[in-house]
Structure formats: C-alpha cells, structure tokens
Amino acid sequence: MDSKSHPRVLIAGAGPCGLVLALTLRQNGIPVRIIDKSTIPAIGQRGFGIQPRTQELFQMLGIIDQINAQSRIVPPFRSYAPEGRVPLKTWESTPTLDPVPAFPYRNLITLGQNHLEGILRADLAEKYSCAVDVGKTLVSFTQDVTGVDVTIQDEIHGTQKNERYDFLVGTDGARGVVRKQLGLSFVGESRPSVQLIIADVRGSGIDEDHWHMWGSLQSDGLFVRPTGVPGLFGLAMTLSGEKVDCEVVKANPALLQDFIQRVVARTEFRVTEVEWITNWTPNIRMVDKLSLGRCFVAGDAAHVHSPTGGQGLNTAVQEAFNLGWKMALVVQGNAPLSLLDSYNEERIPIVEEMLLKTTNLLDQTMVAKPGERKHWDRGGALLMLGINYRWSAVVLDEQDAEEENNSEKDPYGVRTTGLRAGDRAPDATGLKENRSAVFTQLSSIFGVAHHTVLLFSASTERCTAVLEALVHYPANLIHLVVVQATPAPLVADGEKRVLEDTQGHTYAAYDPILKAGCDIVIVRGSEGVGRYFGRILL
Template sequence: MSSSRAVDVLVVGAGPVGLVGALALAQNGISIRVIDKEDQFLVGQRGCGIQPRTEEVYHLLGCLQDYLKIAGTRYAQKIYDVEGKVTKILKNEDLLVQLEPTPEIPFPLPILLGQDASCAILRDHLKKTGVDVELSTELVDLEQDDSGVDVTLVRGGEEEKLRVKYLIGAVGAKGPVRKLVGINFVGETSEQRAVSGEVELSGLTDRDYWHRFGNDKGDKIMWRPIAEDDKLWGMVLMGRTVDYKKAVDDNEYLHECIRDITKNPNIKITKVRSLGEWRLNERVADKFSVGRVFIGGDAAHVHSPTGGQGLNTGTLDMMNLAWKLALVVKGISPPILLDSYHAERAPVVREMLNVTHALADATFKAKDHAATWNRPSTLRQLGVHYRWSTIVRDELEKEGGEIESTTIEPEDVYGAGTSGRLHAGDRAPDAPKLRDVRSGEETTLFSIFNPTQHTVLVLDPSLTDVVAADMGKYVGGVVQIIVVHPLGSENVAELPSVSAVLIDGQGHAHRAYGVEAGAVIAIVRPDGVVGALLRGADGVEKYFSKIFV
C-alpha cells in the first residue's frame, strides 16, 4: 500500500466528459489527477454527434480548431427497399436544417467525430497543462468528511491511498462513484436493442452517403462513413428477428443478417474495430452530488443516443461545475455555490430525457425515414438556459425594484419556445468586428471569453470607473472588465484599470446584449452563460455577492 500527495480534485473517468471537466479545472490552476480503470484508451464512435453548443465549449477551451480539421459534416442518406435497391436519396438539408453562421452564432451546424478521436484531442490539450491520464487505475472505495475525500485506488494489484478536496465521477453508467455515495439511478431499461460498432467493408464504396437497408421482416442495418478514417464505417443492426448476442459473437451469422437485409452478397465486413450489443437505458440520478463528490455525464444520466444529446449534455454538466469548483477550491467562493450545479443542470437533463425518449420511439417505430431523421434545431442546445437559477440576475425583467431570483423550473429549458431579447441564464452570444483600442486589431467576444474568468461587459462607458472600483474588492484574475464603446465612437482612450477597451465596429455586441432593452452592463460566466444583465452599476456587486465570498 502506498500513500500519495494530496491533490485538489480527482476526476474518475477519462471519456470526453471527464476530460472536459479535467481540462477546465487544469486551465483554472487546480491540481488534479485523472484516472481510468481501462488498460488502454477505448476505441469507438460513441458520442460522435457534436452539437454547436459543445463546439462553443471546445472553442472556449482552445481546442475547437483541432476538431474542425478532421470532423465530418455529412448526413446525406441513401434509403434501400426490401430488394436492396435505392428508392430515396436524402440530402443534408432534408435531414438537418441548414443554418448560416451569424454574428451571434458562428458555429450553427453539428459536426461528427468519434469519441476516440475526440478524447485524443482533449488528452493532448490536457497534457499541455502537465496532466496525463492514468490508465489501469481503479477507484474501489471512498470516504468523505467536512474537509475532503479519502479514496482508495488499485493499480497493478497495489492499493494507493489518496486525499483530495473534491471528486468528480464521470466514469459512466456502470461506474462506482454513484454507488459509493448512495445516489439513486431512477428509470428503466427498455427492450429496444441493437448491435453497433465500427467496421471495415468491401462491396460498399460510396462514402458520400449513409446507407440504410431494411427487409420485409422489419430488420434494419445502417452504415455511416467515418470522416476521420477513410476505411471505417459506423454500423447499427437492429430488428425483430436479429439474435443480437449471436450477431456479436458469430461472424457467419452476422454476414447472414447482412445478406438477408441488403440482398447484396458483395457487402462483407473485412475487419471489426469494435462491435457490441446495445440496449436502451433511460435513467437519471436523483441528485448530482453528495457532499464533496459530484457526478456528470453518463454517471448522472443515460438515455437514447437518438438526437446526439449525451456527450453534449455531459459536456455542459462539466462546464457548469468546473468554474464553480475552481473558485471554491481557491477559497474565492463559498461552498454553497456548488449547490447551483444540480439546481441548474437537473431540469435540463430531465427535459433532454423527454426529448430523446420521443426521438427513440420515432426511430425504432416510424417508417418515414425523413421524418424520423429530421432533427429539430433545439437539439443543437443553443437555447439551453438557466433563467430560473438563483445565481443569475436579470434587471431587464422589470424597471425599478429589487430583482428576485426563482427556483421555479420553466417548462422549456431547451429554448424551443423562447424568442425575443437575451435573458440572464441564456447562452452568451458572440459579437465580431470589435476593434481593440490598444492594439488596433479586430477581435470577437468569443475570443475574449475564457473558462477562468467572469467577463464584465461595460456597454455604457460612463460606468467604467464605478465598475472598476467595485471589482477591486475581489481577488485579482477572476474577473476581466471589457469596455465596449458603441458603433461610431471616436477619440476613445485606453484605460489602465480595465482589461480591454473596444469599439463595437458594427454594433453587434450592443444589439446582442440588449442595450435597446436597457442593459448597460452584461456579465458572462466562465462557462459561456450570461450571469447578469444590468440596468445600473449597483447590480454588479449584487450579482457577485452570490458568487464570491
């Protein structure tokens, strides 16, 4: 048995969700370890659908360009009849509403990248912070008290004792963290099953399309070309007559299924990269934390993969938690701030389960391929919000009077029915064509936002001195003040008391952040969420009184 030096946070699970949490914490200067019980990094396409909101997270963390270099954007499909002949061709626009980039939304379309490639990118960026993933290291026990968590790890048959301040469980639905702290996983396991994996094929060469086959018995098979590997296809096999276990274990039976469904004897699997039986589980944890232990991603919620929400929801879990945890570890924020993690994320997760359940029903039962696969734009998660949160402040709701937060959950946390002005708790929009007075260079708000600081946007420059004085009360480095002068401003001076002075070259920032509705200051949280929209400078201290000690 060995004992190790204490670290601030132990992250259990090195999938894409755990790695996002680890990277955000490491960039905040929090000492961490990341462990995974597997002896090698997993191969597979799980969680390949990356929604625009997650693209924005990757941009915030500084790794989006690595994704865009290799990710796919091809959704077009060929549909085959029971004789194996093409009967319909669905283009990208038939399956996905094609949105053009706007000043507020620079990344409007989903991308496709397998979990293995995604994790490799995140590990590379984590390594730049000095942190490596520790494989073959399993969490077997934990005990916590008021000041920390004592964990027992096993690696190579040897036990290691470790003391941490906090622990994050992102190891998946079957991981140990949730069970060790007694969190219930409420839901059900469905009879809906499939075989899924990644294979190399012969006899199918058209990689411009996904290929969907079905026979008259209701059995179906789909192959999707994988962008990051020109030999690889993602495969899903399902149906009433398919023996799923036998399809995974018996290569000849698997090919019998392929021939029966496609009516094409030339299509053959030449190599299996990964293949396994999948069964639909729909469950959510009754709470996302116990004491100093937190869960997120599949450890907190599992559901149908239809709609591509899992990885994306887990990513937003971690971004919501990481900045709060970093401030608490540093002693800048009170521990009660961490209560807002469950309060903000749980309603979103519950709505996500409702959405994906409906999509799963359509996918497994419907016969209209276009209707089944056409996904609403809300799944891009750009409308996901926390407007009801007790730690956001929106002074535009009414003129005058004190603004009271509420814990009443809205019915529409995905933003499907929301329109009009920006609200506190919403995703923070981008704004391009901002000229930096100091350097003369053009920049964007998305280039300024970062996961280590709140950003105070002073949209009425006459309030700069007051805001700067208020921010001087807090620890340096956790807030940046950005003064944004309106379109047409001239003879604007640099100010040493703020991080940057900008001119809103085309008025995008003032328009997006509600100046016409009365906003003079906007505060953006480190997770890219609008924390406050304020009518006056006194609201700055009122907002931060719920964030900082």
C-alpha cells in the first residue's frame, strides 16, 4: 500500500477471496491492509478448479498469464475394475472446447490453491506494495456510522493494537471471527455419515495423464488426481468404518499406503510422502446476509459446501470482485454507501443456487458406481458463464422498460435467453484501433477501475449527446468506446476511443440488444446513460 496513506479497508483472511479483494481495491487506488493469523502461506491444493468465468476476472486483474503458465486442462477420467489394473471406462468430464470470439475461456483449468495464492500475493506485493501482514489475528471489532474500530493481536510478539478503518471484510473462513461477532446466521446441514480423507501426496507408479477412480465413495473408494506438478497427486479416499488420525498418517506415509491397498489391488502405486492431509465431512451452510453496517463477509466465511462441481473458490473470487469495485467507488467518494447494498442483493441468490447445485452433485457422486460417467459430467452451467444479476436494483435495461428487472431470478442463467442488462458482457476479437490501427479485443478494454460505455453508432451527433451525458461524472471512471461496423465511415476520435469491428464479431455478439433498439451498453457491473450512472455514482 502507499506508505503515506492509512489503509481504508481491513481484510481479515489471506486466502484467494481476501487476496482478490485486496487486488481489486489496490487496482482502484484504495489503500488496504490484509492480515492472516498464519505466519506462512497455506499448503495444499485444496480448491483447485478455476472456471471460465473466473478466468475472465483474472484476465481483467492482469494475472491470467501467470495462471495459464502453471495450470492445466482437466485430463480424462479413468475408472477401474476392483482388481485395480483394468480400466472400465475412460471419458472427459466435460469436452475440451476451442475458444470463440465471444467466449475466449471455455474450459475448466486446474491450479492448486497454494499456487494461486502465491501468484496473488506476489502481484499484490510487487505491483501495489501490499504484502500480507502475517501472524495477525482479528480479536474483536465495533462499528458506528462512519467506520469500524478493531483490535488486532500480534501472534508473534503477543501484543494487541486498536485501529480504525472505513470498512471491515471477513474472508477468514467458516470458523472466522467476523461472521460470528456480527451474529449472522449460518443455516444449513452437516453430514457426519460422509467421511473423506483428502491429501496431497508424493507418489509413483501411476500415469499423470488421467484422473483415476477405484471403488465407490459409499464404502471404500479412492480418487487420485495428478496436479500438474510431477510426482504430486491429489487424493480423496473413503474407508468404511475407519477413523484416521491425519497427524499420525502425515508422519508415517506407510499407514496411508496400507489404507490405499485396502481399496486398490494395484501395488505399484506407491506413496512416498504426505505433504498435506485432512479429514473432511460435508457442511452445507450459508449466511442469511453478507453484510451488516460497514462489515462484510465473503468466501468460506459466508458459505460452506461440497467441492463437487468446482464452484466454491470461484464463487468466493467472484464475490470479492463484486464487492471490491463497489467499495472502491464508495471509499473514493464517487458513490453513496447504499451502493454496497447491491452486494447482498446480487450475491445471495448466486450462493443459494450454488449450494443447490453442489449438494445435488455431492448426492450423485456418493452413489456413483465405477464407470458411471453420467454422475461426473461437469460442463454446462457449472462453467459459470451464465451467472447474471438481471434482478439487481443497480441494473438498468431499456430493452423492456415496462418489465425492468422484474424477470424471475435465474442466477446461473440456465433458463434465460437472449442478452440482457446484468448478464456477462460477451467478448469479441478483431477490433482495430482508429488511431493506431492496432488490433484488440473487448475484454482488453474493460477494466477493474472504470466503467466502459460501448456506443454502437457512427453518428457524430449521437456521440456528442452521449459525451454530454457523461460530462457530469469523473472522467477517469468512465471510458467511452465507439464501435463501428465495417465498412462504415469512422467518426472523428475527439474525446472517445473508436474501434472498427473488422470481422463483425462485436456486432454479432451484441445483436440481440441492437435489434431491441439499444445502441449503448455499459460494462461493469443519452438519457439511459444518465439514469444508469445516477443509480451508482454521486
């Protein structure tokens, strides 16, 4: 953070959710402090699936290249007969899809959570002078109408300090302080009948080109996943009627080997080291609301669920991004405090739907038999590209003024059709800069720290009218981009950016809106321009 600026936001918890929130705020110029009780980064792959929608956010945050350099596409699944050596079936959990102009990211990729956290920490420290303050625990807090007073314990020196912030965000996990002291409900269920051993192990004797499955998770079952790090595997196992002391097993890998041999007759798969191991029992819970006053929760502090479907980490990252850009506007004095109400309004339905989907997948997975691929398909809505906020109070859709934002909620976009306000903004390639003749794509002009106003018009008069509507708002927060169809004559640049849609991808992607008579699309989150920004900006 800027050493001359006192942090305005305290983030308690330095997992992916807290780190993405910190990165979003810093890219908006907001000084933050992020603390974590642990003195060392977390180990273990843990949440390792990164969905296409989250990949798009990581591109916007400027870290997708580092992630792509370390991640991998999910390899095929392979199930085995009881003796362990003969494959029953090999299949893809979701077909590998080629990128298209509107969807540059279409496949689930895997990257251990520890590696993702490393990328985020490095980016925060190197580019934004914001290092995680380790060995610090949030003890307690109180709030009033202007800020939050906190007490922080220094675990290394055994001292406490009182500080004040504009906002507090708890990304401190299911057992964290923020949700508990706010008194938020955590309603749901536990399933003690389901007991899994989850571990990262060093091993050999098995190929690293498949995810391997033996037995059934209803009784004795084993799931082995290559991580992309040579010789390192993720392991999930059920043992009927067996209690496992993970600390003992970590110190003695031979014990884990014995457990594996109970499930798999394939003796050439040998475990040589246990890097990380834990017992896991399903807890399916969520808060009734994500905030109270100036205090917020996100990620595991707000919801816990089955990892089936790879939704948890992604939901947390998307929450952090949603809250981050809004909180930045409020801290800057560019938006009213009430804008933060939309965090609850937009994200609670997403979390509710996510819990339904992951619980359903858990139920299917637990009854799946060897070779039953139907229980392991992970495409479609789980890629999260249909997630939307059509119902949000800060969303303005002039395509249907009579039914504005009154459509039935469909958080994952399973039933919705067409393109409406609140949806993911389609990407497009083949855009040529009027000034430089350099080619770009839409996602490259979208940003964390500004709104992008896309104007589909070649009319100088229309451009002037939109500029006049925008003059009332901070220029650095709103970028006007004129997108013109080829071969329409290009208007003069003036105070706007002009892009030529040389391949027609942009006009094709936004065709439903254009046919409805709208020629303006505001991305992030005339008269319509003023009405929209009047909802979020001061």
